[in-house]
Amino acid sequence: QVRLQESGPGLVKPSGTLSLTCAVSGGSISSSISWWSWIRQPPGKGLEWIGEIYHSGSTNYNPSLKSRVTISVDKSKSQFSLKLSSVTAADTAVYYCARKTRITVAGTPVSSAFDIWGQGTMVTVSS
Amino acid sequence: DIQMTQSPSSVSASVGDRVTITCRASQSIGSWLAWYQQNPGKAPKLLIYAVSSLQGGVPSRFSGSGSGTDFTLTISSLQPEDFATYYCQQANSFPLTFGGGTKVEIK
Numbered sequence: 001q002v003r004l005q006e007s008g009p010g011l012v013k014p015s016g017t018l019s020l021t022c023a024v025s026g027g028s029i030s031s032s033i034s035w036w037s038w039i040r041q042p043p044g045k046g047l048e049w050i051g052e053i054y055h056s057g058s059t060n061y062n063p064s065l066k067s068r069v070t071i072s073v074d075k076s077k078s079q080f081s082l083k084l085s086s087v088t089a090a091d092t093a094v095y096y097c098a099r100k101t102r103i104t105v106a107g108t109p110v111s112s113a114f115d116i117w118g119q120g121t122m123v124t125v126s127s
Numbered sequence: 128d129i130q131m132t133q134s135p136s137s138v139s140a141s142v143g144d145r146v147t148i149t150c151r152a153s154q155s156i157g158s159w160l161a162w163y164q165q166n167p168g169k170a171p172k173l174l175i176y177a178v179s180s181l182q183g184g185v186p187s188r189f190s191g192s193g194s195g196t197d198f199t200l201t202i203s204s205l206q207p208e209d210f211a212t213y214y215c216q217q218a219n220s221f222p223l224t225f226g227g228g229t230k231v232e233i234k
Contacts, residue, residue, distance in 0.1 A: 046225055049225070060221050
């Protein structure tokens with residue numbers, strides 16, 4: 001079955017750029033019903049959606065982070081990546097990659113959900 | 128943005144209890160609602176999608192219902208492995224948003 005694995009530095013300096021990669025295995029990153037997302041969770045807090053990418057390269061971002069976020073995909077390596085610039089301590093969180101699957105009925109999209117998650121990686125912003 | 132408000136924020140219950148968690152959206156989201164379970168130190172796990180459809184492998188004691196703006200997650204008979212935090216999430220419009228979470232604790 002599809003598995004996701006995050007990788008990247010666990011410590012980033014303030015004002016620097018956070019860079020993470022999510023490797024997709026056991027399935028195709030080019031699935032027509034899948035979007036590939038980044039979600040984060042500050043320590044002791046709830047979940048925040050960062051953004052997503054389709055295999056074509058089409059993206060959607062959270063407006064609260066849009067000016068600092070870039071999500072890209074490398075189909076040849078079956079992976080997608082997150083870059084978050086100008087980080088501060090408020091960006092300290094567990095970062096998850098996740099697959100969002102579109103649910104259809106008779107060909108019409110009726111819902112979607114994050115059905116596969118990576119284990120998460122803790123990123124701390126500190127000097 | 129669509130705000131997702133969960134209640135209660137925490138609930139104490141015993142094994143065998145029926146537990147109901149409520150999620151209210153700030154505007155109608157149709158069937159674009161999912162529920163997740165998260166254990167400490169673990170990634171969230173999808174329980175229910177499209178309001179009431181059970182994800183494969185999820186026990187039938189979990190059920191979802193609702194429409195429009197008001198939704199519920201029900202655990203019919205709480206088991207030891209169900210003590211966790213639960214989140215609702217809307218996918219009707221961007222940005223995708225989650226509720227604040229409901230922690231189910233042992234009484």
